[in-house]
Amino acid sequence: MYTKVILVKDTDLKRQDKTREFYTRLLDYLREGNLHSQIQVVRVADIGVYDKGLVIKILPDKITYVNVQDADIKRIIDTTLGQGKVIEDLVFRSKAKQLRIVLRNCGNIDPESIEEYIACGGYLALKKVLGDLGQQKLIEEIKVSGIRGRGGAGYPTWMKWNFAREVASTDKFVICNADEGDPGAYMDRSVLEGDPHSVIEGLIIAAFAIGASKGYFYIRAEYPLAVERINKAIKQAYDYGLLGKNILGSSFNLDLDIRLGAGAFVCGEETALISSIEGRRGTPHPRPPYPSVKGLWGKPTVINNVETLANIPVIVSKGGKWFAQIGTQTSKGTKVFAVTGKVKNSGLVEIAMGATLREIVMDICGGTLSGKPIKAVQTGGPSGGVIPESLLDTPVDYENLQKLGSIMGSGGMIVMDDDDCMVDIPKFYLGFCVEESCGKCAPCRIGGFQMLNYLTKISEGRGGPEDLGQLRRISQAMQKASLCGLGQTASNPVLSTLKYFEPEYNEHILNKRCPAGKCSSLVTYNIMADKCKRCGLCMINCPVQAISGDKESGYSIVSEKCIKCGRCFDVCKFKAILKK
């Protein structure tokens, strides 16, 4: 019988993962002290702390130690496990702004053990639903909770369910949309990998709500661990009578299956996702009819995002009213963000709706790594927008972000400092959308492509003042005339940067200058003779032999040959390379 659990995870991404080595060593020590039958050690995918070397979490004490060295192991065993004392120089105390509902079990339980999930109250919500709650009351509870879809659009979950429930059909389907594809976003992956049963339980409840007897997980194939864990979890659920015929002794039957996505971003769109499952080309289709009326194989189908489903068991267990207390007027509950970019602590953050962007990036994530001021925050991935530093005190919810020209999206959040160029950023996102456009509808297919060309032109110093007008014109056509969300929102990064950072565009167009020094065509490198120590490191490192000279006469950059890779700038130890 275990009395304690130690979770381990190497959070230093810059080196090869040392989790396994540390895990083995820790076990050895425990065996030595004959403690291995009382203390379980588990390797986890995410431990909730980032960039802090080897991190361990001791449960149920909830003590987190960071930057743990091999030499510390004995201390920990003696002091903390033995005497129950906290070691102050190792302990990590986070600013308690986070509220973990979705990530409640992530990092705390062994995701491959259904017993641990059940021990944490798992599948009790399902029991309640199948017991006395019933379809109608269940949907009512979800309505009261006010939860909206976490996939991006924020459509009320209960309405989707209710539409599908009301349609009379012998076959109905539920689908978990796990086709997470925004650059830099990995919220869903972490839940699937860290707490697969919470999503499965949510999906079973959704199936019961609408009367479906077949469900699918649509997971992108690039998430092999998520696929493996969900696969295992489904098998366990069958073994426990939580799937299959007569679930928990009721008359409710449900089969779950996994379908792999081939990594097309657009297949996260409901109708394209359905096409993909049906074995057809993954392109969106006109709505109506909506999937809740006519979806997979023409039958009523509810598609919910991973995060939405992970919320469901908690809502059922604790009640809609409880959930509705969390968040803002229009947006209830919490939201998980994957914060990346120039922040000190990047990683997953779950906050109650209504927390401000500043609280997320400054208090929780510790501001920028470089110490430079934050320039802007990008939310919502390629469909979202860029929010300038001056607006970071905006409370996060669906409506507020939309007002700022961005969207909540699925929860990607990228923090940018002065080194990020506001022409380069939208160029990156638009490039993503152009790559991922399915090609079906003209405004998105050609509009995105043309916009990308204008941005490229501007970033290379070939832009003209009229180009901004063209960008706005195409944006409008894409927003209004595209068939699906991808095309309708693909221009958001451009429009929002034009809104808040137009002078930076003009700097590129009129003065042929990139203030952030990011657009390589507009940047020049020179060696400052007074600072140069003539070490020759720049010349050795230049990949195109664009640096001439010798130790006696000094060095200079031949601008015709320079490809502006910035290698010399990076290697110079005396800051003698001038970049402008």
Place this chain on the structure above:
Amino acid sequence: MTKIVKAKINGILLRVEAGTTILEAAKRVQIKIPTLCKHPDLPASAACGICIVKNKGSHKMLRSCCTPLEEGMDITTHDPEIVEIRRTVIELILSNHPNDCLKCARNNECELQKLTADFGIKEESFPQFLRDLPIDRSTKAVDLDPKKCILCGRCVHVCQEAQDVWALSFLERGMKTRISPAGDIQLADSPCVRCGQCSAHCPTGAFVEHDHTAQAWKALQDPDKYCVVQIAPAVRVSIGEAFGYVGKNFTKKLYALLRRLGFHAVFDTSFAADVTIMEEASEFEERLLHGNRPLPLITTCCPSWVDFMEKFYPDMIEHFSSCKSPHEILGVLSKTYYAQKNKIDPAKIFMVSIMPCTAKKYEITRNDEMFASGYQDIDTVLCTRELVRMIKQAGIDFNSLPDEECDSILGEYAGAGVIFGSTGGVMEAALRTAHYFVTGEELKNVEFENVRGLKGVKETEIGIKGKKLKIAIAHGLGNVEYILNKVREAKSSGKEMPYHFIEVMACPGGCVGGGGQPYMVTDELRIKRAQALYQDDDQKQIRCSHQNPYVKRLYKEFLGKPLGEKSEKLLHAHYKARPIYAK
């Protein structure tokens, strides 16, 4: 009872049946919302983004082609913002289109060109980006120029859903998306059956019929050639659409026209259709009464259907009528019977077929049996659209042409021969003669109403001499599966055959809806074209093929008897299983 919804379009209150799209509903208030991808004949694909409209209270715009009008909607179909967005989308499409209209087969008939003109677009707003993609002319029936494709998806829908051929699909994604057979192979190596429905529905010049007018012109000016022409039944009732007439029969004007184009002899495929019936009805009689080959008998006038069957249903070959298609029969008779009687060297005869069809272009060299006269029986096939161009090139004022008669001895037709152009027509014509062959009695009423009309699959029973004949008719290849699966099932289980006689035409509506016919066909138009054929039949003194005196004379003077030695040699063909993919 259908639900009625009440809504406003441009401030005008209207009531429409629930499910009516905004695009359709707008027509009732005299608004034609522009679109490039929605074809009136097909479901909406929602690809172009031009048909956007506004609904009061929503900041989003709706695509009118696929959005049903809902109770209480307040729709605006045009305002400065909508028009501006439509213009931008058209200009974006133009930035990815060659815009070489002057050299395009669809010049003056292109939907993109027309919309560009309507919106007064006079310059290229956005830089042009074109991919260097080769033209696929491999089928010699329909040519695909992917550069001109605007990816509306009509052809893909027709090919996959209506025709069940699946030769065409979208390849790649984003700006690289293009139309091509799956696997990026040539059309000729794909399942393509050359029905040409893609070309009939394409809004631009991406799919066009393989042009053979140059060959025809060359022959016409060659003093050594004796140019003979035939027109198919369905051409006479559709050609008028190019000159402002709908559902009108121009048989006699066409005879005059073809003479003025320089043809030495003008014949009618409807005559050969009568001959087809003589052979096919005899075949049916043999199978029914003597059982030397199995029933059901399946018609084979349609080369797309033959190709389809050889690829997808080779197990049905024994059921196929061996009788050639009418125009092939006329070809072989021109170069044998007609040539001998008029002492013309058949080597000099140049035979042109004017057809509603692109597959006939493929059929004429399908196998050695298409050279039964010792020469290529048909030298060139022109489809209706090509003939229209020749008329215009020649500067002939079609509307003012006088009526003329066709040439003897391969022209006069019975009513049965002309209804070949419509779905159910071959069956009806065959039944008229089969009844006589089986019973020895003439029908009192020759019209079989049950086999007419546009229902995808028509099944009926007809009594001949106390025997109930079960009949099935399918048009649009997508409807074939239902019928043939029933036959397959009966065959495998040894049960009684579900049918005695089956007619199949590849194109929806039959030849009147053929892939080489004038553009923008709809069911309404198909019905009008067919009605004109049935009217022609109705007005004929002689309604049955076996009563046609020229047919009788042909058998007396030349062929002997149906299914006789000469007939078998000249008028019959064989089929073989073909791979769905050539490579």
